Amino acid sequence: MPEAQVPASQGSIMDREGLQALLDVLTSRGFGVVGPRVRDEAVVYEPIRNVADLPEGWTDRQDGGRYRLERREDRALFGYAVGPHSWKQFLFPSRQRLWQARRTETGLEFLEEPSRDERWAFLGVRACELCAIAIQDRVFLGGVHRDRSYAERRQRVFVVAVQCAEPSGTCFCVSMQAGPKATCGFDLALTELLHAGSHRFLVEAGSRVGQEVLAAIPHRPANEDERRAAEKVTALAAARMGRTLETRGIRELLQSHPEHPRWEEVASRCLSCGNCTMVCPTCFCSTVEDHSDLSGKHTERMRLWDSCFTLGFSYLHGGSVRKEIRSRYRQWMTHKLSTWFDQFGSSGCVGCGRCITWCPVGIDITEEARAMRSSLPEETAHV
Amino acid sequence: MPTSPRPRLAVWKFASCDGCQLSFLDCEDELLSLAGEVEIGYFLEASGRTLPGPYDLSLVEGSITTPEDTQRIREVRRLSKRLVTIGACATAGGIQALRNFARIEDFVSSVYASPEYIQTLERSTPIAAHVPVDFELRGCPIHPLQLLEVISAFLAGRSPAIPTYSVCIECKRAGNPCVLVSRGVACLGPVTQAGCGAICPGYARGCYGCYGPMESPNTPSLARAWRALGSSRRDLLRAFRTFNAGAEAFRRESEANAD
Ligand code: SF4
Ligand code: SF4
Ligand code: SF4
Ligand code: SF4
Numbered sequence: 001m002p003e004a005q006v007p008a009s010q011g012s013i014m015d016r017e018g019l020q021a022l023l024d025v026l027t028s029r030g031f032g033v034v035g036p037r038v039r040d041e042a043v044v045y046e047p048i049r050n051v052a053d054l055p056e057g058w059t060d061r062q063d064g065g066r067y068r069l070e071r072r073e074d075r076a077l078f079g080y081a082v083g084p085h086s087w088k089q090f091l092f093p094s095r096q097r098l099w100q101a102r103r104t105e106t107g108l109e110f111l112e113e114p115s116r117d118e119r120w121a122f123l124g125v126r127a128c129e130l131c132a133i134a135i136q137d138r139v140f141l142g143g144v145h146r147d148r149s150y151a152e153r154r155q156r157v158f159v160v161a162v163q164c165a166e167p168s169g170t171c172f173c174v175s176m177q178a179g180p181k182a183t184c185g186f187d188l189a190l191t192e193l194l195h196a197g198s199h200r201f202l203v204e205a206g207s208r209v210g211q212e213v214l215a216a217i218p219h220r221p222a223n224e225d226e227r228r229a230a231e232k233v234t235a236l237a238a239a240r241m242g243r244t245l246e247t248r249g250i251r252e253l254l255q256s257h258p259e260h261p262r263w264e265e266v267a268s269r270c271l272s273c274g275n276c277t278m279v280c281p282t283c284f285c286s287t288v289e290d291h292s293d294l295s296g297k298h299t300e301r302m303r304l305w306d307s308c309f310t311l312g313f314s315y316l317h318g319g320s321v322r323k324e325i326r327s328r329y330r331q332w333m334t335h336k337l338s339t340w341f342d343q344f345g346s347s348g349c350v351g352c353g354r355c356i357t358w359c360p361v362g363i364d365i366t367e368e369a370r371a372m373r374s375s376l377p378e379e380t381a382h383v
Numbered sequence: 384m385p386t387s388p389r390p391r392l393a394v395w396k397f398a399s400c401d402g403c404q405l406s407f408l409d410c411e412d413e414l415l416s417l418a419g420e421v422e423i424g425y426f427l428e429a430s431g432r433t434l435p436g437p438y439d440l441s442l443v444e445g446s447i448t449t450p451e452d453t454q455r456i457r458e459v460r461r462l463s464k465r466l467v468t469i470g471a472c473a474t475a476g477g478i479q480a481l482r483n484f485a486r487i488e489d490f491v492s493s494v495y496a497s498p499e500y501i502q503t504l505e506r507s508t509p510i511a512a513h514v515p516v517d518f519e520l521r522g523c524p525i526h527p528l529q530l531l532e533v534i535s536a537f538l539a540g541r542s543p544a545i546p547t548y549s550v551c552i553e554c555k556r557a558g559n560p561c562v563l564v565s566r567g568v569a570c571l572g573p574v575t576q577a578g579c580g581a582i583c584p585g586y587a588r589g590c591y592g593c594y595g596p597m598e599s600p601n602t603p604s605l606a607r608a609w610r611a612l613g614s615s616r617r618d619l620l621r622a623f624r625t626f627n628a629g630a631e632a633f634r635r636e637s638e639a640n641a642d
Contacts, residue, residue, distance in 0.1 A: 040559070040565070041565045065563075066564060066567075067561075067565045085558065089558065094556035094558070095556055268604065269601075269604050271549070271573040271574065271601045271604055271605055272549070272599045274549060275555060275573075278555030291532065292535055292539045294413060294420050294531065294534065294535050294538060296420075296535075296538060305552070305556055307552060311599060312546065312547070325601065358564055360564060360605070360608055361604055362608075
């Protein structure tokens with residue numbers, strides 16, 4: 001976890017061999033490196049060891065409810081946007097045992113889960129994902145009740161960010177002020193520089209341990225041209241967002257129109273399948289299940305990713321509070337863009353576009369916000 | 384009669400393929416501990432020895448398809464303190480509920496040499512259409528671990544942790560890239576109840592709907608998405624008319640796509 005920021009570095013240059021050296025150094029320092037690779041027709045985040053594991057020469061085409069990998073003309077290693085996975089699956093696993101209990105002769109014995117010593121190095125974290133991690137840090141670590149297992153995993157993570165060059169058709173991080181340029185929250189940040197047959201990376205260190213790791217791999221100082229080329233990568237990406245979302249007054253807009261007819265309209269399309277919440281890098285909701293065994297002598301409590309699209313999520317005495325899909329979609333979108341401010345002091349959306357791409361029926365949060373705003377008189381829409 | 388300290392269990396069969404009872408027998412490791420916790424009173428698939436009722440827990444496989452069934456299920460209910468139905472036949476009428484969409488006489492006369500000996504009902508119906516049911520465990524077949532969960536919950540006097548949300552939630556927890564989005568493969572996962580662990584999407588196949596409709600199935604919207612992927616109305620009719628053809632939401636969607 002990056003500690004106090006170090007002075008902005010002037011940037012260093014490494015080549016593809018340097019990238020392999022980075023993987024080797026991280027591995028030798030005891031990190032399990034996870035990064036992007038192609039599996040099942042998508043770029044997913046899984047353990048990697050070599051540069052050859054990365055999705056070389058691949059890009060993605062994304063739209064509402066649609067994702068396709070395509071070949072690029074160059075050998076870019078990071079020439080795509082975010083896929084179905086996010087880093088939350090490592091920091092906040094989808095299924096986790098919280099404790100076990102055994103019936104003994106004298107009563108009950110509770111067994112805590114042992115501390116885990118895994119140390120992850122995340123390779124290829126995008127700007128929006130850094131923001132999402134910062135948001136989940138506030139959720140899990142910010143309040144009075146810190147999540148111990150999240151804290152353990154999080155504090156050991158080494159973050160290698162990658163500056164975005166290829167936003168997808170569903171990206172809107174510019175609107176959410178979450179990208180495409182990563183400016184903090186990383187140990188190292190890479191900008192992939194590809195032109196005229198050369199393949200290099202501009203490396204910036206964002207923490208002391210990042211500087212140490214950089215010192216252990218072959219590199220040289222970047223020159224002025226290279227720095228400008230790197231700036232241009234994210235500037236061009238910022239100009240090519242697939243989507244936009246007008247955030248002015250969005251917080252009030254959503255909270256003051258709970259009966260807007262658009263909620264009913266979107267409910268006719270929404271499957272209440274929960275995919276949007278599962279892929280969202282900031283969604284943090286979980287449920288617990290207790291499983292006693294046949295003998296009744298042993299039980300365990302599991303924590304699983306949950307979603308506000310399930311009926312069980314709002315189950316209180318006598319039934320679910322949000323019976324209709326309309327109220328579940330409204331809860332989701334209002335939480336992301338509005339009540340998250342009340343709860344955590346920021347937006348709950350970083351504009352990564354996953355919920356749009358991975359919704360089986362392509363429901364688009366930016367489109368829903370636009371539809372709601374445009375149907376209202378000018379002054380209400382811009383409260 | 385001396386009362387046994389262990390709850391007495393019975394397993395009953397109606398119109399079915401025995402697959403769910405086999406899932407039960409597949410719980411190999413746990414069967415021994417189960418035998419220690421309950422007294423198997425009636426389970427013909429496993430043992431010829433039977434004990435008289437009443438039974439503390441009855442597991443019922445199969446659907447109601449004959450006039451005798453309608454009587455026998457009442458008797459089973461009368462003998463059972465708790466009655467749990469297992470599998471698509473018992474909870475939705477099973478594959479044999481395809482008869483519900485046609486004329487039964489046509490089937491009988493084309494299948495049997497002497498149709499006059501056949502006594503059958505016009506429709507195949509779930510157990511809950513005939514007697515009160517305490518819990519319905521879905522699946523074609525049921526998942527052994529879910530069955531153990533239901534029995535453990537019964538023994539502990541707690542409610543079973545059997546979710547009713549979509550297969551998608553299990554699919555995403557497992558980390559599968561969605562086959563519908565990334566390959567354009569038609570998948571029933573968004574309208575199907577979880578329970579299998581999203582096996583098919585894990586093998587790049589669409590979900591077949593074995594666990595029946597999830598808690599709030601929006602089948603018309605999924606059907607529109609399938610059409611956009613190139614599925615025909617006939618594809619939709621067939622997808623919704625399988626083991627859970629008789630389940631309300633699937634029945635309605637198949638009828639909406641019938642010609
Ligand atoms: S709401 Fe959608 S676009 Fe926003 S962070 Fe979540 S998945 Fe990304
Ligand atoms: S949008 Fe729903 S699932 Fe996501 S954090 Fe909010 S309540 Fe939880
Ligand atoms: S918005 Fe899309 S992904 Fe989310 S619950 Fe509705 S249909 Fe599923
Ligand atoms: S593959 Fe099927 S079950 Fe899995 S998320 Fe996609 S639609 Fe849902």
